[in-house]
Amino acid sequence: xxxxxxxxxxxxxxxxxxxxxxxxxxxxxxxxxxxxxxxxxxxxxxxxxxxxxxxxxxxxxxxxxxxxxxxxxxxxxxxxxxxxxxxxxxxxxxxxxxxxxxxxxxxxxxxxxxxxxxxxxxxxxxxxxxxxxxxxxxxxxxxxxxxxxxxxxxxxxxxxxxxxxxxxxxxxxxxxxxxxxxxxxxxxxxxxxxxxxxxxxxxxxxxxxxxxxxxxxxxxxxxxxxxxxxxxxxxxxxxxxxxxxxxxxxxxxxxxx
Amino acid sequence: xxxxxxxxxxxxxxxxxxxxxxxxxxxxxxxxxxxxxxxxxxxxxxxxxxxxxxxxxxxxxxxxxxxxxxxxxxxxxxxxxxxxxxxxxxxxxxxxxxxxxxxxxxxxxxxxxxxxxxxxxxxxxxxxxxxxxxxxxxxxxxxxxxxxxxxxxxxxxxxxxxxxxxxxxxxxxx
Numbered sequence: 510x511x512x513x514x515x516x517x518x519x520x521x522x523x524x525x526x527x528x529x530x531x532x533x534x535x536x537x538x539x540x541x542x543x544x545x546x547x548x549x550x551x552x553x554x555x556x557x558x559x560x561x562x563x564x565x566x567x568x569x570x571x572x573x574x575x576x577x578x579x580x581x582x583x584x585x586x587x588x589x590x591x592x593x594x595x596x597x598x599x600x601x602x603x604x605x606x607x608x609x610x611x612x613x614x615x616x617x618x619x620x621x622x623x624x625x626x627x628x629x630x631x632x633x634x635x636x637x638x639x640x641x642x643x644x645x646x647x648x649x650x651x652x653x654x655x656x657x658x659x660x661x662x663x664x665x666x667x668x669x670x671x672x673x674x675x676x677x678x679x680x681x682x683x684x685x686x687x688x689x690x691x692x693x694x695x696x697x698x699x700x701x702x703x704x705x706x707x708x709x710x711x712x713x714x715x716x717x718x719x720x721x722x723x724x725x726x727x728x729x730x731x732x733x734x735x736x737x738x739x740x741x742x743x744x745x746x747x748x749x750x751x752x753x754x755x756x757x758x759x760x761x762x763x764x765x766x
Numbered sequence: 767x768x769x770x771x772x773x774x775x776x777x778x779x780x781x782x783x784x785x786x787x788x789x790x791x792x793x794x795x796x797x798x799x800x801x802x803x804x805x806x807x808x809x810x811x812x813x814x815x816x817x818x819x820x821x822x823x824x825x826x827x828x829x830x831x832x833x834x835x836x837x838x839x840x841x842x843x844x845x846x847x848x849x850x851x852x853x854x855x856x857x858x859x860x861x862x863x864x865x866x867x868x869x870x871x872x873x874x875x876x877x878x879x880x881x882x883x884x885x886x887x888x889x890x891x892x893x894x895x896x897x898x899x900x901x902x903x904x905x906x907x908x909x910x911x912x913x914x915x916x917x918x919x920x921x922x923x924x925x926x927x928x929x930x931x932x933x934x935x936x937x938x939x940x
Contacts (some may be wrong), residue, residue, distance in 0.1 A: 523856055523857050523860055523880070523882065524880055524881045524882035525881050525882070526880065526881040567882070569881055569882045569883070572881075573881060611879075614879060615879055615880065615881065616934075617933055617934050618860060618863045618864045618867065618879060618880075618933075619860060619863075620933075620934050621863040621866075621867065621930075621931065621933055621934075622856070622859040622860045622862070622863040624931040625859055625862065625863055625866075625922055625931075626853075626854075626859055628922040628923055628924070628931070629853055629854065629859075629921065629922055630853075631836045631923065632836065632920075632921060632922055632923040633839075633850070633851045633853065634834075634836040634837075634838075634839025634840070634842075634843075635833045635834055635835070635836050635839065635923065636833060636834045636839070636842060636848065637784065637831065637832070637833045637920070638781075638784040638832060638833075639784050640782070640783055640784035640785050641782045641783075641784065658898070658899075662895075
């Protein structure tokens with residue numbers, strides 16, 4: 510069986526009990542016979558397959574596996590039930606019987622949920638009408654049965670509605686970029702062809718925009734990445750000196766970056 | 767007022783209201799007894815059914831409301847393209863079934879029955895308004911108790927929680 514089909518099969522189980530019911534159904538046995546059948550082995554085999562496929566086996570599945578193995582191993586021990594019966598109280602219920610009861614109870618609700626599903630299918634085709642707006646202006650509004658949760662739910666509804674309306678994009682103009690990284694790179698290269706060393710601030714005028722400074726900086730980073738330039742900064746927030754990779758700024762008294 | 771007139775009034779009121787109308791309020795306005803009203807409402811419900819009308823009267827707890835008959839839903843979808851109601855996941859359906867039959871019930875109690883964690887499923891059901899928190903259970907941690915809502919009844923077309931589909935019987939003497 511391919512890996513894919515296990516994935517699909519695993520997803521249809523809502524938990525370990527669901528898996529157990531599936532195995533019982535497949536083996537065509539009664540739930541009461543679960544511990545005299547091969548179900549425990551099949552269940553463990555299934556978990557192993559999940560592990561082989563490197564899927565995370567939820568702790569709930571392992572818990573049920575442990576319970577199954579425990580009950581099964583007790584049944585292998587010599588029975589002392591007759592003597593024990595006298596001392597058996599309600600709290601010391603037979604674990605096997607307890608487990609079967611649990612499984613039966615789960616099955617009961619699982620089957621009920623199938624009935625709910627059928628009803629849901631039918632009633633998804635039923636439509637209700639919104640109320641007419643008949644409230645008079647001077648009619649006092651009396652609110653009853655309201656809780657803080659109702660208020661919160663109403664507020665969240667308003668918020669989510671607002672979010673939807675805000676998502677409608679309004680037409681707006683997008684301006685062509687005035688400064689591009691490519692142009693700035695060329696500008697830096699040209700400057701370095703003329704002079705051995707330039708200062709970062711020289712790349713733009715003093716009254717420039719923030720965007721030009723940012724684009725210049727990105728261009729500088731790009732040149733660094735291309736290994737075209739070396740960069741030296743003497744102190745924190747100090748001037749950034751830019752030079753070609755193989756230039757050494759001896760006159761600045763600087764060591765390499 | 768004769769019975770026919772009362773039926774006509776109820777019909778008109780249900781049309782305008784859209785929302786469920788309480789039987790108590792109706793009886794008061796119509797100046798008839800609760801029993802008389804229930805009798806007439808039952809007759810109306812059966813009449814709509816018998817004539818296979820497109821509109822039916824549904825009863826939720828002690829309220830009545832107009833809605834369409836499911837048989838004609840396909841035509842409504844074809845002509846009006848309403849938003850499809852989202853159906854519940856299997857996990858949500860199981861959890862909801864347990865809450866419906868065992869309410870009021872706490873999260874640990876639900877988890878004990880299902881054998882898996884249910885916090886996400888419960889928050890989903892709360893969000894969809896199918897269940898609500900109602901009080902806390904006495905005992906360690908005072909866990910929240912959950913019950914089903916009117917929206918739950920509407921979602922499944924159930925008139926009251928006493929009218930839930932019967933559970934498959936088992937020896938349950940606890």
